[in-house]
Amino acid sequence: MSIFTPLSIARSALVAQQRALSVTGANIANVNTPGYTRQRAVLSPVGEGEAGGVRVSTIERVVDRLLDARELRSASALGSAGVERDFADRVQALFPVDGSNIGTALDDFFSAASELSTHPEEVAVRSDLLARADALATRIRSTAQGLADLQRDADGRIVDSARDVNPILAQIARLNRSIPAADPSSGANELADQRRQAIAELATRLDVRVVERPNGTADVFAASGAALVLGDQAAELAAEPTSDLGLDGSALHALGVRDAGGGVIPLAGPLGGELGALQELRDTTLPDDAGALDAFATTLRDAVNGVQTAASGRDLDGLVGQPLFSGTGAADLAVALADPRGIAAALSATPGDNANALALVALRTTEFPSLSGARLGDFHGDLLAQVGGRARDAADRLTVAENLAASLSAQRESVSGVSLEEEFTDLIRFQHGFQAAGQLVAVSNRLLDDLMGLVR
Amino acid sequence: MVSRVTTSLLYRELVTRVGRLQTRLAAANDEVSSQRRLREASNDPSGAALAARLQGEKADVGAVRSALGFATQVVARQDLALDQSDRILARAREIATLTANGTATVESRQQAAVEVAELERGLLAQANTELSGRYVFAGLTSGAAPFASLDDSGFDPLNPYSGPATPFLVRSGPDQTVAITTPGDQVFEPAIAAIDGLRVALAAGQAPTASIDELDDAATVLRAERTIVGGRARRLSERDGDLNAVELNLEKRLGTVQGADLTESISRLVQLQTALQATLEAGRTLQASLLDSIQL
Numbered sequence: 001m002s003i004f005t006p007l008s009i010a011r012s013a014l015v016a017q018q019r020a021l022s023v024t025g026a027n028i029a030n031v032n033t034p035g036y037t038r039q040r041a042v043l044s045p046v047g048e049g050e051a052g053g054v055r056v057s058t059i060e061r062v063v064d065r066l067l068d069a070r071e072l073r074s075a076s077a078l079g080s081a082g083v084e085r086d087f088a089d090r091v092q093a094l095f096p097v098d099g100s101n102i103g104t105a106l107d108d109f110f111s112a113a114s115e116l117s118t119h120p121e122e123v124a125v126r127s128d129l130l131a132r133a134d135a136l137a138t139r140i141r142s143t144a145q146g147l148a149d150l151q152r153d154a155d156g157r158i159v160d161s162a163r164d165v166n167p168i169l170a171q172i173a174r175l176n177r178s179i180p181a182a183d184p185s186s187g188a189n190e191l192a193d194q195r196r197q198a199i200a201e202l203a204t205r206l207d208v209r210v211v212e213r214p215n216g217t218a219d220v221f222a223a224s225g226a227a228l229v230l231g232d233q234a235a236e237l238a239a240e241p242t243s244d245l246g247l248d249g250s251a252l253h254a255l256g257v258r259d260a261g262g263g264v265i266p267l268a269g270p271l272g273g274e275l276g277a278l279q280e281l282r283d284t285t286l287p288d289d290a291g292a293l294d295a296f297a298t299t300l301r302d303a304v305n306g307v308q309t310a311a312s313g314r315d316l317d318g319l320v321g322q323p324l325f326s327g328t329g330a331a332d333l334a335v336a337l338a339d340p341r342g343i344a345a346a347l348s349a350t351p352g353d354n355a356n357a358l359a360l361v362a363l364r365t366t367e368f369p370s371l372s373g374a375r376l377g378d379f380h381g382d383l384l385a386q387v388g389g390r391a392r393d394a395a396d397r398l399t400v401a402e403n404l405a406a407s408l409s410a411q412r413e414s415v416s417g418v419s420l421e422e423e424f425t426d427l428i429r430f431q432h433g434f435q436a437a438g439q440l441v442a443v444s445n446r447l448l449d450d451l452m453g454l455v456r
Numbered sequence: 457m458v459s460r461v462t463t464s465l466l467y468r469e470l471v472t473r474v475g476r477l478q479t480r481l482a483a484a485n486d487e488v489s490s491q492r493r494l495r496e497a498s499n500d501p502s503g504a505a506l507a508a509r510l511q512g513e514k515a516d517v518g519a520v521r522s523a524l525g526f527a528t529q530v531v532a533r534q535d536l537a538l539d540q541s542d543r544i545l546a547r548a549r550e551i552a553t554l555t556a557n558g559t560a561t562v563e564s565r566q567q568a569a570v571e572v573a574e575l576e577r578g579l580l581a582q583a584n585t586e587l588s589g590r591y592v593f594a595g596l597t598s599g600a601a602p603f604a605s606l607d608d609s610g611f612d613p614l615n616p617y618s619g620p621a622t623p624f625l626v627r628s629g630p631d632q633t634v635a636i637t638t639p640g641d642q643v644f645e646p647a648i649a650a651i652d653g654l655r656v657a658l659a660a661g662q663a664p665t666a667s668i669d670e671l672d673d674a675a676t677v678l679r680a681e682r683t684i685v686g687g688r689a690r691r692l693s694e695r696d697g698d699l700n701a702v703e704l705n706l707e708k709r710l711g712t713v714q715g716a717d718l719t720e721s722i723s724r725l726v727q728l729q730t731a732l733q734a735t736l737e738a739g740r741t742l743q744a745s746l747l748d749s750i751q752l
């Protein structure tokens with residue numbers, strides 16, 4: 001063993017402790033950085049036998065890959081549940097339980113019809129019935145418009161999401177290019193953290209499957225198996241107008257991957273995440289609600305017009321009644337009758353006859369086959385329950401998804417997060433290691449001095 | 457349960473707990489201030505459907521009670537008119553009795569005929585009784601009077617009625633109606649014919665012996681109708697009482713479905729406030745760190 005060996009060992013120790021201190025410093029600095037994975041300097045002995053030193057063999061990210069994968073899946077479920085909850089609440093707002101909802105407007109309409117049956121010749125009562133009919137039609141129309149707006153919003157968010165996802169895919173591809181070329185000391189770990197963050201953000205938008213390659217790159221696939229990122233190549237998502245029309249009559253968009261020829265190959269199957277939820281809402285849930293509202297509106301229209309235009313029905317001028325409601329569904333339901341004298345309250349030309357007005361009131365308790373045997377009021381009540389139940393289920397699902405995501409995040413944080421107490425302890429540990437190595441230098445120096453003194 | 461607690465985990469859990477408590481606190485606060493448990497359908501989906509049904513039933517009961525209120529006014533007006541008509545017939549019978557005996561002269565009978573003509577006009581006016589412009593003995597029609605005037609050139613005492621032959625029906629329940637008028641010819645034609653016969657006989661200076669029986673028969677018809685009207689009034693009142701009870705019951709049930717139990721709601725609000733304060737207080741301990749205890 002050379003006289004300089006202790007100095008050499010001390011030097012390696014100083015360098016290693018210094019590097020470990022800098023890793024601890026980086027951990028402390030990033031204690032509040034979202035998505036940061038704590039790093040650890042792995043020290044290993046240098047050389048063989050008794051004359052070795054120490055070196056930092058690697059700076060590793062402390063991760064649990066299984067937890068990472070589960071967290072990605074939970075991010076997708078959370079994204080989906082968040083969108084479902086948001087839209088369920090917005091649909092629910094279209095069907096309020098108090099104030100001026102469709103049910104209240106329907107009750108007011110039948111109350112006015114009942115008043116007409118008592119005062120069939122009073123123009124003021126007739127005008128009130130027309131006003132109530134108009135209020136009911138307006139409420140139904142605005143609810144239908146609200147549903148159409150929500151569907152358009154869902155479609156718009158699908159289009160926006162496609163635009164938002166592309167930069168994320170490009171970023172993942174860019175990081176895939178940089179990571180293999182970098183080493184841990186030159187920021188490879190930080191790049192891996194950035195990529196993980198980008199993939200997590202992508203997972204909230206749609207279900208993804210990540211395959212990590214030995215060279216450090218990560219390929220990303222959609223739930224359908226379509227490749228979104230392969231190495232340093234990112235696909236481009238695009239939303240193209242289709243022939244399917246929305247509730248507002250405008251074209252809806254289909255999400256797909258743009259191919260080399262500039263065409264768009266639709267993403268098959270459920271997308272998962274926010275996009276999957278938006279697609280389900282746009283294509284199934286909202287059209288179903290609008291369909292139920294349409295059934296209600298057309299049943300009301302046909303039933304009221306049927307009474308109004310009965311062959312023996314007579315208005316105040318002794319003429320056969322004209323339809324009270326016009327329109328093809330909920331979206332364009334309107335009052336067609338302008339003159340209150342035109343309401344056919346009678347079933348004969350006898351002034352004061354209220355028989356047809358009584359028939360109009362009787363619609364309140366009529367069970368309609370077009371509403372699966374329900375009465376108009378009960379059908380609206382059932383619609384309220386359906387919308388409310390969905391909102392509650394969506395809230396419950398969001399709570400479950402949040403709890404699961406929080407639990408997984410806590411577990412990941414437990415493995416990969418920075419604990420200041422731990423880092424401070426490491427700081428002391430490496431500081432003392434550094435001080436000890438310094439003492440070794442001092443002792444080696446004194447030994448050399450003593451040796452030189454012998455020579456003098 | 458995590459085995460290793462990190463700094464950001466502590467803060468994140470604190471923020472999550474505070475956020476959840478604040479959300480629940482806001483909902484509890486809303487419930488207390490609105491005093492409504494059912495503020496949106498998701499609070500109780502089946503309750504929302506039930507509340508909509510109960511609201512519809514309550515509105516309909518209100519509409520039926522309004523119709524019954526109007527019917528009660530009509531029946532009261534009919535009763536008053538029948539009472540007046542009965543008095544008119546009683547006076548006509550007095551005149552018939554006085555002028556039927558042998559002491560009455562032709563002149564006194566002709567003078568009595570003038571009073572009887574006024575009584576006849578009065579009877580026709582009662583038969584044409586209106587409520588807000590609608591004839592209560594003619595199916596509540598409006599417009600031309602159902603009974604012709606004595607002064608009309610073609611007045612036919614045996615057929616003076618031109619109103620509808622059907623009664624007017626009002627709603628007495630969700631699917632029920634009740635007749636509140638009787639066609640005027642069935643009520644007044646015997647009386648009009650009898651009093652007109654009396655007038656004609658007296659005007660001719662004849663003893664109106666036949667008119668007394670006719671007047672008695674007509675009075676019987678009027679009194680029978682008055683009994684019917686009285687029965688209608690009683691049934692309307694009873695039905696309104698029933699519906700009042702139904703309305704109160706519906707309000708009670710609505711209150712149960714929609715309303716908040718304030719004692720329970722306020723207790724929950726206080727509990728949540730305490731929990732939030734305790735959580736925030738616990739958050740202060742996060743400020744402690746190993747850094748406070750060691751000297752680097």
